[in-house]
Amino acid sequence: MKLTRRSFLAMAALTGGAALGGPWVWRMANADEPQELPIPELMDARALGQSIELKAQAGEASFFPGRSSKTLGYNGSYLGPTIRVHKGDDVEVAVTNTLAEDTTVHWHGLLIPGELDGGPHQLVRPGATWRPVLPIRQSAATLWYHSHVHGRTAEQVYAGLAGLLIVSDEQEKNLQLPSQYGVDDLPLILQDRQFEEGTLVLPQGMMATMHGRRGDTLLANGVPNPVARVPRRLVRLRLVNGSNARTFDLAFDDERAFHWIASEGGLLNRPVELRSLTLTPGERAEIIVDFSDGRPVKLETGPDTSVPMMMGMMAQASNAIGVGRGTLVNFAPEGERGVEVNLPAHLGPQEWAKASDSVRRRQFTMNMGMGMMGGMMGSRGGMGGMMRGGSAMFGINGRAYDMARIDEEVRLGDVEIWEVHSEMMAHPFHVHGVHFQVLRRNGGDPHPRDQGLKDTVLVDESVELLVRFTQPATKAPFMYHCHILEHEDNGMMGQFLVA
Ligand SMILES: [Cu+2]
Numbered sequence: 001m002k003l004t005r006r007s008f009l010a011m012a013a014l015t016g017g018a019a020l021g022g023p024w025v026w027r028m029a030n031a032d033e034p035q036e037l038p039i040p041e042l043m044d045a046r047a048l049g050q051s052i053e054l055k056a057q058a059g060e061a062s063f064f065p066g067r068s069s070k071t072l073g074y075n076g077s078y079l080g081p082t083i084r085v086h087k088g089d090d091v092e093v094a095v096t097n098t099l100a101e102d103t104t105v106h107w108h109g110l111l112i113p114g115e116l117d118g119g120p121h122q123l124v125r126p127g128a129t130w131r132p133v134l135p136i137r138q139s140a141a142t143l144w145y146h147s148h149v150h151g152r153t154a155e156q157v158y159a160g161l162a163g164l165l166i167v168s169d170e171q172e173k174n175l176q177l178p179s180q181y182g183v184d185d186l187p188l189i190l191q192d193r194q195f196e197e198g199t200l201v202l203p204q205g206m207m208a209t210m211h212g213r214r215g216d217t218l219l220a221n222g223v224p225n226p227v228a229r230v231p232r233r234l235v236r237l238r239l240v241n242g243s244n245a246r247t248f249d250l251a252f253d254d255e256r257a258f259h260w261i262a263s264e265g266g267l268l269n270r271p272v273e274l275r276s277l278t279l280t281p282g283e284r285a286e287i288i289v290d291f292s293d294g295r296p297v298k299l300e301t302g303p304d305t306s307v308p309m310m311m312g313m314m315a316q317a318s319n320a321i322g323v324g325r326g327t328l329v330n331f332a333p334e335g336e337r338g339v340e341v342n343l344p345a346h347l348g349p350q351e352w353a354k355a356s357d358s359v360r361r362r363q364f365t366m367n368m369g370m371g372m373m374g375g376m377m378g379s380r381g382g383m384g385g386m387m388r389g390g391s392a393m394f395g396i397n398g399r400a401y402d403m404a405r406i407d408e409e410v411r412l413g414d415v416e417i418w419e420v421h422s423e424m425m426a427h428p429f430h431v432h433g434v435h436f437q438v439l440r441r442n443g444g445d446p447h448p449r450d451q452g453l454k455d456t457v458l459v460d461e462s463v464e465l466l467v468r469f470t471q472p473a474t475k476a477p478f479m480y481h482c483h484i485l486e487h488e489d490n491g492m493m494g495q496f497l498v499a
Helices: 005-014 023-032 153-159 170-174 206-211 309-317 372-377 382-389 485-489
Strands: 042-044 051-064 067-074 082-086 090-097 106-108 133-135 141-146 162-168 185-196 199-201 217-220 227-232 234-241 248-252 258-263 266-274 276-279 284-290 297-301 326-337 360-368 394-396 408-410 415-422 427-431 435-441 456-459 462-468 473-482 493-498
Touching (some): 051 185, 153 485, 162 234, 206 485, 217 326, 276 284, 427 462, 456 462
Parallel strands (some): 051 090, 082 162, 185 234, 227 326, 360 415, 408 493
Antiparallel strands (some): 090 133, 141 162, 185 199, 185 217, 297 326, 415 462, 427 456, 427 473, 473 493
């Protein structure tokens, strides 16, 4: 049955209007007319004379038919163009802030000096333009860029300030992996968002801060339940978890195998066959999927299990989350069956550091509920008052982030072991300006999914990371923080210099 707007209104009238615009109705309407997967515009730095222009702007987006939402985007109303840069080049980016508030643009995963990083210290004021020249010296990888303005990162990213950043190089080109952007090389920014009557809403309150903002609707490139038309051959998917807080457990609905070829830092040594893949906020993965059988298939995520039981129950009671299993993308293979191609057995020769190169060990604990009792007993009006007051609810090593305090100092060129622990729930840990390898997880061997060079990692209990510092941070520090953006905004962040 085709649910037209008129029959929908009639049905709403029959049900006494109670269901008018309820989320299930919108999802039904949407399921009737699936939208095509939008492919963000590609801005190739070489084609553009090594000059990229990004404009942070306010806009309106229509996530559901006939409903518009207030959003933010780069050069558009929601999300931003895909920027492609090439190893060896220097790329000038002009970031203009047309918003009525401060912003920054952080190049998540790019190995560049601290003052170019786009963290909280590189504020772009309303009306101003920031012009960093980015030296691209790292291997091919899928990165992303997003707002990182302290205290407002969560709200700005939630509203849409994020985009994909691809680094290309000759070695990766020579592998002849699927590389036709938007055809057999698809960017997929995966997010969850909360809607009411088809309009994007910003969850508020203590639950939203404690868990990070989560939502009942899954989006890929800003569209719920989209259809991606793909050729009947091997296709590369560049997956980014751009959610504020939700970890995705990705798998295809027919449980087909696929090959994981790249982690956050670039190509793995060799393709790894998987049937499911966990992606925490800030993490990326490139996978190769074989669509040659021509059968439609869905990319799904399992239910959100990253909230502790008690907190999950509280959240459900307060309707802050309602997130089960769901579809992210419907793939519809089309055209003639492609000729069979084998993936290269060997991908990237990752010459990297060894644990024995490490000269120092540091410990970090991501704290949650710090000073909670004191805050509840205190005179600030309970937990709500405490959150608004911004007292130390979240921190690292017992301290909330302070822009004026340098927490760690590292020697340029050193390799160190960072031990990272999580409190209360699993937290994704991101370090700016570095790549690391996971040496140990929860006191044992790392998981298969921990391999490769990374800049973001899910810490359920503890991890040991081998970190190499190749980028200076003298004029401005690098950040390390929880990538649940509400935790980060509320103090679960520290900063370090590299000299
Ligand atoms: Cu966290």
